[in-house]
Amino acid sequence: MSYCPKNKLLNLLRRGSKFVRKASNSSAPTVTPTSTPGQASSATAISLTLAMDDLHTLKTRLCIIGSGPAAHIAAIYASRAELKPILFEGWMANGIAPGSQLTMTTEVENFPGFLDGINGNKLMDRYRVVAMRLDFPGSAEDPGGFWNQGISACAVRDGAAPIFKNKLLVVIGGGDSAMEAPTFLTKYGSIVYIIHRRDTFRASKIMQQRALTNPKIQVKNVLSGEVLDLKVSGLFFAIGHEPATKFLDGQLELGSSGYVVTA
Numbered sequence: 097m098s099y100c101p102k103n104k105l106l107n108l109l110r111r112g113s114k115f116v117r118k119a120s121n122s123s124a125p126t127v128t129p130t131s132t133p134g135q136a137s138s139a140t141a142i143s144l145t146l147a148m149d150d151l152h153t154l155k156t157r158l159c160i161i162g163s164g165p166a167a168h169i170a171a172i173y174a175s176r177a178e179l180k181p182i183l184f185e186g187w188m189a190n191g192i193a194p195g196s197q198l199t200m201t202t203e204v205e206n207f208p209g210f211l212d213g214i215n216g217n218k219l220m221d222r223y224r225v226v227a228m229r230l231d232f233p234g235s236a237e238d239p240g241g242f243w244n245q246g247i248s249a250c251a252v253r254d255g256a257a258p259i260f261k262n263k264l265l266v267v268i269g270g271g272d273s274a275m276e277a278p279t280f281l282t283k284y285g286s287i288v289y290i291i292h293r294r295d296t297f298r299a300s301k302i303m304q305q306r307a308l309t310n311p312k313i314q315v316k317n318v319l320s321g322e323v324l325d326l327k328v329s330g331l332f333f334a335i336g337h338e339p340a341t342k343f344l345d346g347q348l349e350l351g352s353s354g355y356v357v358t359a
């Protein structure tokens with residue numbers, strides 16, 4: 097992830113504001129008492145040129161504006177998805193310092209992982225360090241078992257890991273997630289197979305159309321009876337999640353899929 101550093105921004109802002117002041121006062125003799133109007137406008141032109149020298153166009157697929165927890169979490173997940181986001185941290189935007197409202201408090205007590213609480217500034221420094229470290233995805237692999245070693249239940253989180261680059265991948269499922277995951281994974285894998293158990297998909301038509309017209313996606317239906325020996329490097333489950341709400345049964349209203357009914 098790239099930061100648009102605040103020092104550089106500050107510098108630009110100072111130069112910019114100097115320029116704006118000069119531009120708006122260029123005809124006022126109190127500001128440039130010894131200048132003729134011609135001299136004032138050439139000084140303004142030089143200021144503008146200096147300010148413009150520092151400006152260049154940044155191209156990115158994902159621009160995150162802000163520097164609080166929300167922005168950093170977005171940057172962390174986007175970095176893991178190899179979107180190479182650029183985060184603009186701003187300067188006293190909305191009256192808040194770079195690094196969020198939490199820089200205004202001493203003790204944050206409710207962030208899991210900090211047994212004795214943590215100073216708000218320190219916490220936000222850590223967000224920043226993690227977001228910048230995750231420039232390279234796949235750094236948090238689990239040393240045990242196949243989870244995160246090739247088997248995953250989250251294509252968006254894990255799909256960009258180097259172990260899946262240009263490899264054959266499989267997604268299991270037939271709903272919207274099973275259409276979305278392979279579409280996403282085609283950015284990294286060579287071919288993505290969708291394996292599903294019925295002869296029709298439950299996914300919405302639009303999601304199906306997006307996935308099934310992708311030349312890097314192939315569909316394998318277990319009802320066809322075809323036996324395949326696929327040498328795949330990644331297997332992604334997209335078969336839905338069972339909400340852990342059984343203990344609430346009889347106490348709160350649960351929908352047919354087990355989710356708590358909220359409205």
Ligand SMILES: Cc1cc2nc3c(=O)[nH]c(=O)nc-3n(C[C@H](O)[C@H](O)[C@H](O)COP(=O)(O)OP(=O)(O)OC[C@H]3O[C@@H](n4cnc5c(N)ncnc54)[C@H](O)[C@@H]3O)c2cc1C
Binds near residue numbers: 198
């Ligand atoms: C005194 C105080 C104590 C708090 N204590 C706690 C606590 O103990 N525990 C807790 O959970 N919550 C606490 N909160 C609430 C917590 O700070 C917020 O819920 C949290 O910071 C929200 O995060 P955010 O990323 O959505 O936004 P913010 O923290 O508001 O961050 C937004 C950031 O984006 C920047 N920004 C805004 N506009 C732009 C722009 N146009 N360009 C560039 N940058 C921009 C701002 O400068 C700011 O740094 C506290 C809040 C305060 C004020």
